[in-house]
Amino acid sequence: MAFVHDPFSMDGPGGSFLMNWGTPGANETVHAYIVKNCPRDRVLHTFTFPVKRGVWYYIGAQKWDVKDIFEIWSTLGDKAKEVVTGKLQRRCNRGLSQQEIAEMIQDGRLQQFCIEVSGRLLKDVSRAFAKTSLGYEGGNVAQ
Numbered sequence: 001m002a003f004v005h006d007p008f009s010m011d012g013p014g015g016s017f018l019m020n021w022g023t024p025g026a027n028e029t030v031h032a033y034i035v036k037n038c039p040r041d042r043v044l045h046t047f048t049f050p051v052k053r054g055v056w057y058y059i060g061a062q063k064w065d066v067k068d069i070f071e072i073w074s075t076l077g078d079k080a081k082e083v084v085t086g087k088l089q090r091r092c093n094r095g096l097s098q099q100e101i102a103e104m105i106q107d108g109r110l111q112q113f114c115i116e117v118s119g120r121l122l123k124d125v126s127r128a129f130a131k132t133s134l135g136y137e138g139g140n141v142a143q
Contacts, residue, residue, distance in 0.1 A: 060126035062117040
């Protein structure tokens with residue numbers, strides 16, 4: 001299972017991604033953990049906790065693949081960059097200013113880390129888990 005607290009996410013025609021920015025060392029630690037500790041098929045029952053909603057959501061069985069995609073920082077507008085740096089600032093208990101975080105992203109001290117998640121072929125697995133492990137009897141799981 002995977003529990004992702006207040007994720008950055010990006011959906012597009014090429015897939016769905018969970019993203020973050022971290023130091024190269026922290027990103028390598030997360031990458032190694034995923035590679036060494038995930039099942040061989042990299043399928044994890046995945047839960048997310050968007051802080052604005054204040055509740056955990058089961059988003060289904062997802063295949064996790066660490067991906068090296070284009071750097072999105074330079075494509076973001078000022079408002080989106082403010083959202084990203086604000087969330088990162090809260091994660092580090094306001095130990096850094098938003099400006100410092102932006103500078104760290106720009107100069108490479110913080111680097112993008114990205115995981116592609118896909119549950120397209122896992123709907124039956126998600127439904128079975130939701131029913132047997134979460135007690136969910138509805139039909140709208142992992143659509």
